[in-house]
Amino acid sequence: MPNPSGPNEAAAAGVSMAEKAIVLQGLRAQVRRLENGGKEGKGTFGLGVRDIDRTLPDGGLPLGCLHELGGTDPVHRGAAAGFAAALLAGIAACQGKSVLWIVGDRGLHAAGLAAFGLTPDRLIAARARRASDALWAMEEALRCPSLAAVAGEVEAGDLTASRRLHLAAESAGTTAILLLPGTPRRGVSAAMTRWTVTPLPSANEAGEPGIGRPRWRVELLRCRNGRSGAWVLEWRDGALALSDEAAEEGIIEQAARDRSVVRFA
Amino acid sequence: MLLDVTGCAHLFGGEEALRADLIARLRRAGFAVRAAVADTPAAAWAAARFAPRAGIVPPGGQAEALAPLPVAALRLPEETVRGLEAVGLRRIRDLAPVPRATLARRFGAELARRLDQAFGALDEPLSPRLPVPPHEERLALAEPISTPDSIALAALHLIGGLCRRLAAEHRGLRRLELTVFRTDHGPDSVPQSVAIGTGRPVRDPAALMRLLGGKLERIAPGPGLELLVLAAPLVEPLAPAQAGLTGAEEKGKDLGALLDRLANRLGEDSLLRLVPRQSWLPERSVAGVPPLDAGLGADSESAPLWPDDRPRPVRLLVPPEPIEVVAPVPDDPPKLFRWRGATHRVGKADGPERLCAEWWRHGGELRDYYRVEDMEGRRFWVFRLGLHRPEAPAGWFLHGFFA
Numbered sequence: 001m002p003n004p005s006g007p008n009e010a011a012a013a014g015v016s017m018a019e020k021a022i023v024l025q026g027l028r029a030q031v032r033r034l035e036n037g038g039k040e041g042k043g044t045f046g047l048g049v050r051d052i053d054r055t056l057p058d059g060g061l062p063l064g065c066l067h068e069l070g071g072t073d074p075v076h077r078g079a080a081a082g083f084a085a086a087l088l089a090g091i092a093a094c095q096g097k098s099v100l101w102i103v104g105d106r107g108l109h110a111a112g113l114a115a116f117g118l119t120p121d122r123l124i125a126a127r128a129r130r131a132s133d134a135l136w137a138m139e140e141a142l143r144c145p146s147l148a149a150v151a152g153e154v155e156a157g158d159l160t161a162s163r164r165l166h167l168a169a170e171s172a173g174t175t176a177i178l179l180l181p182g183t184p185r186r187g188v189s190a191a192m193t194r195w196t197v198t199p200l201p202s203a204n205e206a207g208e209p210g211i212g213r214p215r216w217r218v219e220l221l222r223c224r225n226g227r228s229g230a231w232v233l234e235w236r237d238g239a240l241a242l243s244d245e246a247a248e249e250g251i252i253e254q255a256a257r258d259r260s261v262v263r264f265a
Numbered sequence: 266m267l268l269d270v271t272g273c274a275h276l277f278g279g280e281e282a283l284r285a286d287l288i289a290r291l292r293r294a295g296f297a298v299r300a301a302v303a304d305t306p307a308a309a310w311a312a313a314r315f316a317p318r319a320g321i322v323p324p325g326g327q328a329e330a331l332a333p334l335p336v337a338a339l340r341l342p343e344e345t346v347r348g349l350e351a352v353g354l355r356r357i358r359d360l361a362p363v364p365r366a367t368l369a370r371r372f373g374a375e376l377a378r379r380l381d382q383a384f385g386a387l388d389e390p391l392s393p394r395l396p397v398p399p400h401e402e403r404l405a406l407a408e409p410i411s412t413p414d415s416i417a418l419a420a421l422h423l424i425g426g427l428c429r430r431l432a433a434e435h436r437g438l439r440r441l442e443l444t445v446f447r448t449d450h451g452p453d454s455v456p457q458s459v460a461i462g463t464g465r466p467v468r469d470p471a472a473l474m475r476l477l478g479g480k481l482e483r484i485a486p487g488p489g490l491e492l493l494v495l496a497a498p499l500v501e502p503l504a505p506a507q508a509g510l511t512g513a514e515e516k517g518k519d520l521g522a523l524l525d526r527l528a529n530r531l532g533e534d535s536l537l538r539l540v541p542r543q544s545w546l547p548e549r550s551v552a553g554v555p556p557l558d559a560g561l562g563a564d565s566e567s568a569p570l571w572p573d574d575r576p577r578p579v580r581l582l583v584p585p586e587p588i589e590v591v592a593p594v595p596d597d598p599p600k601l602f603r604w605r606g607a608t609h610r611v612g613k614a615d616g617p618e619r620l621c622a623e624w625w626r627h628g629g630e631l632r633d634y635y636r637v638e639d640m641e642g643r644r645f646w647v648f649r650l651g652l653h654r655p656e657a658p659a660g661w662f663l664h665g666f667f668a
Contacts (some may be wrong), residue, residue, distance in 0.1 A: 082668020111571040112537030112579035146520035210615035
C-alpha cells in the first residue's frame with residue numbers, strides 16, 4: 001500500500017517531487033562549481049549506456065580531467081585497451097580532433113583498435129620507453145588544445161603524477177586517461193573517476209560456435225560527485241551496450257558480491 | 266666539367282676504364298658526353314672538344330696530341346682565333362715554328378699563356394666547387410665560454426640570426442645542427458654536435474630554442490668553446506606568418522609544435538599514425554607514417570581500412586612469444602596453453618586462419634592463427650608455425666590480445 005503522507009506533505013508545502021528534484025539538482029551543480037574552484041566543467045561525454053551515464057555526474061564522463069582505468073591482469077591488457085579505445089574514439093569523434101596514445105612498446109595494433117572506432121585518422125601512437133618519459137609526454141600533450149584526449153600506459157603513478165596530469169588536463173580542456181596495470185591502487189589520486197575492466201567470456205548468439213562479441217565487467221570504483229557502480233558491457237554493432245540482463249543476472253550479482261568484498265577488505 | 270683524377274685512376278682499373286665508366290654513367294643519366302684524360306687541364310679540355318677521337322692523351326704526349334687540332338682548342342678569344350687564321354695559322358702545329366716573342370707581340374700575352382698551359386709549362390690550378398650549406402651562422406669567440414647559460418645565450422644569438430635570414434627568404438627549417446669547437450680542438454678530433462628535427466618548417470626562434478635547449482646539456486665544454494656553428498641543412502618554403510583572424514591555423518601549428526617536442530625527446534620514429542598496408546602478415550599490415558602527413562586525410566576515405574570480417578587483436582606481443590600447448594587433434598585449436606608460467610584452459614576458440622608471407626618475401630613459414638578464450642574470458646591470438654607434422658612437435662606462439 002502506498003504511503004500517502006509523503007506526497008501530501010509536499011503538496012501542503014507547495015513543492016512537488018519534481019520541483020524538489022530540480023532544486024536538488026541545482027544545489028548539486030552549485031556544490032560541483034564550488035569544488036571546481038568556480039570554473040564551469042568542460043562538458044561531458046555520454047557513453048551511450050543509459051545506466052552508466054545516469055550514474056556519472058551531469059549524465060556522462062566529464063571531459064577536461066583525469067580518469068584512471070585499470071585491468072585486473074597486468075599482462076593481458078586487451079580488455080582495458082578495448083574499453084579505452086571505445087571511450088577515446090567517442091571523445092575524438094564528438095570533438096573532431098585526434099587522440100594521442102602513449103605506450104611503452106610497439107604493441108598497439110591499429111587493425112584491432114579500428115574495430116572500436118579508433119581509426120587511423122583519429123589516432124596518433126607514441127612510444128615512450130621510460131615511465132618518466134611517458135608521464136612527461138602525457139603532461140605536454142594534455143596542454144595542447146588541438147588534441148581531444150591523451151591516453152598513457154604507465155606501470156605506476158603516484159598522487160603527484162596524477163595531480164599534475166589532472167591540472168594539465170584542466171588547463172586545456174583535454175581529457176586524460178591513465179591506463180594502469182592491475183586494479184587501481186586504493187591510495188589517493190586526483191583522478192575524477194577510477195575504473196576497472198575485467199574480461200568476461202564472450203557473448204554468443206544462441207547456438208553460435210566460437211568466440212562471440214567482446215564482453216567485460218566494467219566497474220566504476222570511484223567517481224567524484226557521482227556514485228560507483230558495476231555493469232556488464234559488450235561491444236555490439238559498433239557501440240557499447242549493456243549485456244542482455246536476463247542472461248547476465250548471475251554475473252551482475254557476482255560482480256556486486258565481488259565488489260562488496262573489495263570494499264570491506 | 267674538369268675533374269682532377271691524379272692518383273685516382275687505379276681505383277677504377279686504369280685511366281681508360283675510369284673514362285669509360287664515367288661516360289657510361291653520364292650517358293645513362295641522359296647526357297651527351299665526350300671525355301679526355303691528359304696531363305694538363307688545358308690539354309684535356311682541347312682533346313675532349315676538338316680531337317676527332319677523344320680519349321687518353323699519354324703522359325707527356327700533349328704536344329703530339331694537340332698538334333693537329335685547330336687553334337680554337339687553346340681557349341682563345343674569338344678575335345685572336347680570327348687573327349691567327351687570317352695569317353694562315355690554323356692548326357696548333359702551325360704555331361710551333363713561329364718565335365714566341367713574335368706571337369706574344371702580335372697576338373698578346375694570352376696566346377703565350379694558353380700555349381704554356383696546354384703543354385704543361387705553366388701550372389693551372391683548379392678551384393673545386395665545394396658544397397656549402399647555404400644556411401649557416403658562425404660565432405667565433407675571443408674568450409672561450411663553458412657555462413650552460415652562456416652556451417644557451419650563444420645558441421640563441423645564432424638562432425636569431427638564422428631565423429632573420431630565413432624570414433627574409435620566406436623559408437623555414439626542418440633540421441638544425443649546432444656544432445661546437447673546443448679550445449683544445451685538434452686537427453684529428455671530431456667536433457661535438459647536437460641536432461634537432463621538426464615535423465614542419467619552422468623559423469620561430471623561441472620554438473627552436475625550446476627544442477634545442479634540452480639538448481645543449483649534452484655538450485661537454487671541457488676547457489671552453491671558442492667557435493659555434495649553427496647550420497640548417499634542410500630548409501623548406503614557409504610563407505610569411507600572418508596572424509589568424511579565427512585562430513584556425515593556430516590549431517594545426519600548436520599540434521605540430523607539440524609533436525616536435527615529443528619526437529625530440531622520445532625519438533623521431535616514436536610518434537606515428539598507424540595506417541593500413543596491403544599485407545597478410547599482421548605485423549606488416551600496419552604502416553607507421555609521420556603524424557602530420559598531409560596525404561592521410563584523402564587516403565583514409567578512399568582506401569578501405571582493414572577487413573571487418575577478420576577480427577584482430579587490439580594489442581600485439583612484439584615479438585611473438587613461444588607457448589607450451591596441449592593440442593591433441595591436428596589442426597584443432599589448443600585445449601590448454603602455458604605462457605609466462607600461467608596455465609590457461611581454453612573455453613572457446615575460432616580458427617584456423619592461415620596467414621602466409623607474400624610469395625615474393627623470403628623466409629617465414631605459414632602460420633595457422635587461432636582466437637582462443639580461456640575460462641576467465643581472456644581472449645588471445647595464438648598461432649602454430651608451419652604445417653602440422655606428426656613426427657615433429659609444432660612451434661606455438663602467442664601473438665596478441667583481443668579486447
